[in-house]
Amino acid sequence: MTILVTGGAGYIGSHMVLALAELGEQVVVLDNLSTGFWWAVAPEAKLVEGDIGDEALLDRLMAEHRFDAVIHFAGSIVVPDSMRDPLGYYLNNTVKSRQLMASAVKAGIARFIFSSTAAVYGNVSAEPVFEDRAPAPVSPYGASKLMTEWMLRDSLAAYGLQYVALRYFNVAGADPQGRIGQSTPKATHLIKVACQAALGQRPGLEVYGTDYDTPDGTCLRDYIHVSDLIAAHVDALMHLRKGGESGIFNCGYGKGYSVREVLKAVERVNGAPLPVTYGPRRPGDPAAIVAGAERVRKVLGWQPRYENLDFIVETALSWEKKLALRNATA
Numbered sequence: 001m002t003i004l005v006t007g008g009a010g011y012i013g014s015h016m017v018l019a020l021a022e023l024g025e026q027v028v029v030l031d032n033l034s035t036g037f038w039w040a041v042a043p044e045a046k047l048v049e050g051d052i053g054d055e056a057l058l059d060r061l062m063a064e065h066r067f068d069a070v071i072h073f074a075g076s077i078v079v080p081d082s083m084r085d086p087l088g089y090y091l092n093n094t095v096k097s098r099q100l101m102a103s104a105v106k107a108g109i110a111r112f113i114f115s116s117t118a119a120v121y122g123n124v125s126a127e128p129v130f131e132d133r134a135p136a137p138v139s140p141y142g143a144s145k146l147m148t149e150w151m152l153r154d155s156l157a158a159y160g161l162q163y164v165a166l167r168y169f170n171v172a173g174a175d176p177q178g179r180i181g182q183s184t185p186k187a188t189h190l191i192k193v194a195c196q197a198a199l200g201q202r203p204g205l206e207v208y209g210t211d212y213d214t215p216d217g218t219c220l221r222d223y224i225h226v227s228d229l230i231a232a233h234v235d236a237l238m239h240l241r242k243g244g245e246s247g248i249f250n251c252g253y254g255k256g257y258s259v260r261e262v263l264k265a266v267e268r269v270n271g272a273p274l275p276v277t278y279g280p281r282r283p284g285d286p287a288a289i290v291a292g293a294e295r296v297r298k299v300l301g302w303q304p305r306y307e308n309l310d311f312i313v314e315t316a317l318s319w320e321k322k323l324a325l326r327n328a329t330a
Helices: 011-022 055-064 079-084 086-107 140-159 190-198 226-241 259-270 294-300 309-329
Strands: 002-006 026-031 046-049 067-072 111-117 162-168 170-172 205-208 223-225 247-251 276-279
Touching (some): 002 011, 011 226, 055 086, 067 226, 079 140, 086 111, 170 190, 170 226, 170 309, 190 259, 223 226, 247 294
Parallel strands (some): 002 067, 026 046, 205 276
């Protein structure tokens, strides 16, 4: 059997491909390389450059390969950008996901794993949020992902397409062996931006909002190491292969860190202060969001290994150093 990984040249997708290759799975990656990198794809995988909205391409790939499952990462992920360009996000994240799903159903693919987001919950308190909470996204990004979850729910009922939707909290860090990491130059992930600032690759970083209803006034988030997140995807795949029920699962540790706490961790690991400025809130940013993560452990058997903020920062910082050397010699 072969697995189709969309967005497999991107940050999280490339970690997925690496994990699948290490398990001996056959992998085909479909990526338009708009934010991904060909060199981030494990050499054991086949990379096809193309768009998930290309029906003819999807039909050809699905005819050529007997896909056991689709693992879908491709999409746009920047909350403020979604506020400026909502229709672009609905096209890329919802309309094109619908095409991918339709092609999978037509080809008789039985399993679908979807990269969703905690942004579907919207504004919540600092208490952990569980999967049974009614979604109330405050950004087109969150809404676009929620719509795809709804399509999966309805495709299960109508066509029997088994699925797992994983609602990511804040993904960070890099492969502990230093093989791949977050490589997008203009990425907006806090830990990556802070590591770039720590290494002098940015003049500094801005904290957006210090007047939130949180202990120190800055946003509170649940940070999960990318390798632990990928382990949840592997667990989801095995769960579906064993005939497990479809469902939605939070992916986080159940522990929140404020922006200020993250910056202190970067300073601690790097051994130097960061150049920080403070500005107003950004539209679409909830004050706090922390995972209620019992279900993923209980149902999928997920056991995280890297549940430590300093370790997450260490791997991210190490990758930024390696990436800088790569870019300097490219």
